[in-house]
Amino acid sequence: MISIENLNIFFGHGQTRSHAVKDVGFTVEKGESFGLVGESGSGKSTVLNCIAGLLTHWSGHMEIDGVRLTQTRDMAFYRKVQMVFQDPYGSLHPRHTIDRTLKEPVKIHRLGDANQRVAQVLEEVGLGAKFRFRFPHQLSGGQRQRVAVARALILDPEVILLDEPTSALDVSIQAEVLNLLQDIRKEKNLTYLLVSHDLAVVCHMCNRLLVMNRGKSVETLTRSQLKRGAISEKYTKQLLIASKGYDRTAIDQFQDFE
Amino acid sequence: MREWLLADTPESSFQAWAGRAYLGLGAFMKNRLAVLGLLIIVALIVIAVFAPVIAPYDPVETRIGNRLAPLSSTHYLGTDEMGRDIFSRIVWGSRLTLYVIGLVAIIAAPVGLLVGTVAGYFGGIVDMVLMRITDIILAFPKLILALAFVSALGPGIENAIIAIAITSWPPYARISRAETLTIRHSDFIKAVRLQGAGGLRIITGHIMPLCLSSLIVRVTLDMAGIILTSAGLGFLGLGAQPPCPEWGAMTAGGRAYIIDYWWLITMPGTAIFIVSLAFNLLGDGLREVLDPRGGN
Numbered sequence: 001m002i003s004i005e006n007l008n009i010f011f012g013h014g015q016t017r018s019h020a021v022k023d024v025g026f027t028v029e030k031g032e033s034f035g036l037v038g039e040s041g042s043g044k045s046t047v048l049n050c051i052a053g054l055l056t057h058w059s060g061h062m063e064i065d066g067v068r069l070t071q072t073r074d075m076a077f078y079r080k081v082q083m084v085f086q087d088p089y090g091s092l093h094p095r096h097t098i099d100r101t102l103k104e105p106v107k108i109h110r111l112g113d114a115n116q117r118v119a120q121v122l123e124e125v126g127l128g129a130k131f132r133f134r135f136p137h138q139l140s141g142g143q144r145q146r147v148a149v150a151r152a153l154i155l156d157p158e159v160i161l162l163d164e165p166t167s168a169l170d171v172s173i174q175a176e177v178l179n180l181l182q183d184i185r186k187e188k189n190l191t192y193l194l195v196s197h198d199l200a201v202v203c204h205m206c207n208r209l210l211v212m213n214r215g216k217s218v219e220t221l222t223r224s225q226l227k228r229g230a231i232s233e234k235y236t237k238q239l240l241i242a243s244k245g246y247d248r249t250a251i252d253q254f255q256d257f258e
Numbered sequence: 259m260r261e262w263l264l265a266d267t268p269e270s271s272f273q274a275w276a277g278r279a280y281l282g283l284g285a286f287m288k289n290r291l292a293v294l295g296l297l298i299i300v301a302l303i304v305i306a307v308f309a310p311v312i313a314p315y316d317p318v319e320t321r322i323g324n325r326l327a328p329l330s331s332t333h334y335l336g337t338d339e340m341g342r343d344i345f346s347r348i349v350w351g352s353r354l355t356l357y358v359i360g361l362v363a364i365i366a367a368p369v370g371l372l373v374g375t376v377a378g379y380f381g382g383i384v385d386m387v388l389m390r391i392t393d394i395i396l397a398f399p400k401l402i403l404a405l406a407f408v409s410a411l412g413p414g415i416e417n418a419i420i421a422i423a424i425t426s427w428p429p430y431a432r433i434s435r436a437e438t439l440t441i442r443h444s445d446f447i448k449a450v451r452l453q454g455a456g457g458l459r460i461i462t463g464h465i466m467p468l469c470l471s472s473l474i475v476r477v478t479l480d481m482a483g484i485i486l487t488s489a490g491l492g493f494l495g496l497g498a499q500p501p502c503p504e505w506g507a508m509t510a511g512g513r514a515y516i517i518d519y520w521w522l523i524t525m526p527g528t529a530i531f532i533v534s535l536a537f538n539l540l541g542d543g544l545r546e547v548l549d550p551r552g553g554n
Binding site: 052053054073075078079081082083085086087090091092093094095096097099100104105108109130131133134135138148151155 | 266267268269270271273274278444445446448449450451452453454455459463464467468
């Protein structure tokens, strides 16, 4: 479904140009859930934004559903690929009601039956009709993130890009949203590309994952490899130790990997 | 009614908006001075609408025999050097004042908003060109540029309005651009871009509503300046032409009599002062209600 080869992404021009992502490649099958893991600044979100078409300075080969991506995206792409953002407090327009936010994509793609589609998608993400005409500030973080998921679903996409969808939520809400995402994926046979720094989240959600560090890919693992600890790269081992919580002796032994 | 407005779960977009407006109105009403400003402006509008009923005399009819009459029960605010009733002239002049403010706001604010949001959203060369034009106009002193325009186009109230409008949009463009720059990289704009929205839809539907509140505040605060500029042009003889009862032109007319017949210049001057102050008070009150950083 998604195929990325030799992806290089740059920021800035001339002297200040930085090479944010270096020769990254991976493939995701249809209906699969694939994770991108790494610490802050490893370029994982950059890859996601690049696939979404929010960045233009890149080179390499990207394919979605057999269609090669260019620097610009067409309307068919937006029907097929949608995204859920990290911060539910920043991803909804503060002056638009939930109804307006959800109707916007229907209007853009001239799909018709806006009212019925909105009601249906709100039901799917577990928000009743009573939330429909509220403003974002009248919702909690978890409810807002459900609205963001609903907005991604309303166009019936095949691929959903998830940019740390739960890292801004508290732990009890995280599980709810993750389970919701899992259920929706099974029901609609969606393909997920999930970015996270949280190995536990990725392990729960994804059957395969790519570890990234400083813009390069480190290794690809399956969920069972991760659970068994069958890891070959030192960096991944270190990441795994770090994800288990704060440990003074372990942190003293950490090193920088280029 | 109150329950319907403050319902936790509104049943329509209209109800949601009405509830929001109601809360805003409540916050506005707490500011006594702003309410005073609003009342003065409402009074100005009522006076302008009912000018023929309120004014006891014809504002342009001259009675040389009764010139420079002091304040009395027949002429509340006295008469001017041509024997015209000053109270009637001020009442009729409120129409001109509103006309100028209204037209300038209708022309300048949308132009500034459009230029600013387009420049801010697209950036790059579009931003460069639009903002340098804005800078050039901003570099001229407002009244001097208005003077130049009026001199070129000929004196008259319409030309004064055009001149003031041309010189007053750049600050609005700057404000809108600054707001747009803070908004355009936010996730909700990225999200709507990912839904395939074009530049026009994003600017008009998503960016402009967020620029509007600071723009409204700024326009309201600028109203006083617009009144003063139009009065200034009238004073210099480049705005409304005699015998038009324009407040600035009236002050200019009374200039020669200021020592012996103080009411000629004081009365229209006071009218300018009160209306300008009212707009400033209203603007301050609106800032507290509409400022996006003032919380939800």
